[in-house]
């Protein structure tokens with residue numbers, strides 16, 4: 001075991017190791033650099049894995065992974081077949097809880113602490129949570145419960161005043177006041193029956209270690225407030241914390257970002273959303289934009305910059321974002337509530353109870369639908385069609401390209417009388433000249449893209465691109481059905497009367513997805529046809545590039561080609 005006086009040098013080496021690998025292999029950088037000292041101090045003071053250490057979100061756990069037996073394979077981080085970018089129980093006994101979505105650590109650590117009590121085990125339970133994640137409702141539910149238990153729980157609030165984008169809300173202001181020393185009384189955490197200590201410098205190893213040693217002897221729920229700098233140790237990452245949250249490739253020595261080739265490319269779908277909402281909102285004063293803590297990732301930041309009074313970052317609060325949108329819609333506003341497909345899972349009851357049941361015209365923009373790549377199983381947006389399709393009143397649309405995204409956004413603000421979910425993928429579209437004049441899309445209307453004789457392929461969303469390429473040499477029909485709900489029944493009757501074999505293609509789970517909707521249609525109307533649904537199988541898809549993962553599930557162009565050929 002290293003001596004305490006050697007830990008400072010060790011911290012420098014750990015930081016350099018993380019920077020060197022992430023510079024070429026990519027991943028989340030700033031958060032892990034910010035907790036290097038904390039990570040070392042925690043593993044120095046506590047007896048992991050006997051003591052249970054949980055990382056909220058887990059994007060800051062690279063140091064933890066490196067210190068717990070994964071240094072030699074850290075270069076495989078987030079790559080196909082490599083280690084996960086987040087703590088994962090199946091990967092290591094030091095990863096006590098699987099994460100990726102935020103604000104779960106307090107509840108999970110409390111659950112473990114109560115289990116230890118019931119089993120008569122004497123161990124420590126430590127949840128490390130960031131300032132943006134602790135502001136989420138779920139974290140407060142955990143604190144509220146923990147405060148009336150005598151569970152041996154230590155919550156470490158890693159306060160760097162930023163999430164991916166700058167933290168927002170009254171709690172952030174409160175924490176700032178605590179740091180300034182102007183909020184000594186009325187400590188929220190003490191009011192919840194926690195023993196509060198701090199704020200302390202989270203980069204000072206000696207202070208951290210002595211405070212953690214002291215807290216080991218304190219019984220019951222306790223919270224240590226530490227102040228850190230996101231990106232600590234790499235100048236650019238400290239200065240441009242938003243960019244260096246996950247900067248892509250960069251020069252490990254200078255910190256400069258890799259220069260991207262100067263070629264004209266189609267836009268990212270998120271930017272089509274971001275620019276289009278600004279364009280529409282300038283003309284339609286009823287439009288408001290909402291994001292739960294993802295202004296940069298969703299590109300709602302364009303509207304926040306141009307029309308700040310009508311664009312809201314509500315923090316990591318998906319449930320609140322949806323019900324806030326519902327409230328606004330009751331008053332005649334047209335809320336565009338932009339939530340990553342995977343994070344909308346958190347707000348399921350709000351979609352049903354607060355929006356759909358009251359048939360409120362909220363426009364859900366589900367970015368990052370389909371396979372998202374290196375973030376892996378926690379982040380793929382492959383369930384939304386299934387979890388939304390069973391909800392009455394809700395329209396579900398998936399654009400196959402940028403123009404379709406723009407036009408459905410345009411259509412949604414022209415007096416739609418019901419909620420709509422628009423799902424679109426991570427990454428770039430296919431159209432260079434994408435800023436065309438708007439036109440209306442008829443709700444529930446599909447489109448034929450190619451005419452052929454041998455079979456009919458029905459796709460939904462941007463995966464149409466792979467289908468189009470795969471069928472170039474085949475005599476088949478291709479339909480972009482566009483709406484998973486309502487289905488284009490007229491078009492479907494024509495298709496079912498014309499073809500014997502029908503293939504459906506989607507980047508959503510086959511279970512309950514678009515293909516299931518077509519099977520239900522066939523069963524309802526007594527069509528006895530061969531229907532082959534292609535999509536995500538009934539298993540969690542791991543991490544890798546989107547292309548690799550599409551290949552794994554048979555949705556890349558070559559795999560589709562083989563499947564179609566076998567059916568001809």
Ligand SMILES: Cc1ncc(C[n+]2csc(CCOP(=O)(O)OP(=O)(O)O)c2C)c(N)n1
Nearest residue numbers: 031100101102130131132133162163164293
């Ligand atoms: C439920 C959920 N919503 C949104 C996200 C996206 N997200 C990942 S990290 C992050 C910011 C976390 O900030 P903080 O807790 O302060 O940790 P830091 O990055 O500063 O260490 C967000 C919004 C998520 N992972 N989970």
Ligand SMILES: CC(=O)[C@@H](O)[C@H](O)COP(=O)(O)O
Nearest residue numbers: 057059100164297368375426
């Ligand atoms: C940890 C986390 O949840 C986010 O940082 C997420 O990785 C962002 O994903 P995008 O890169 O698709 O915006």
Ligand SMILES: [Mg+2]
Nearest residue numbers: 130131162163
């Ligand atoms: Mg933070």
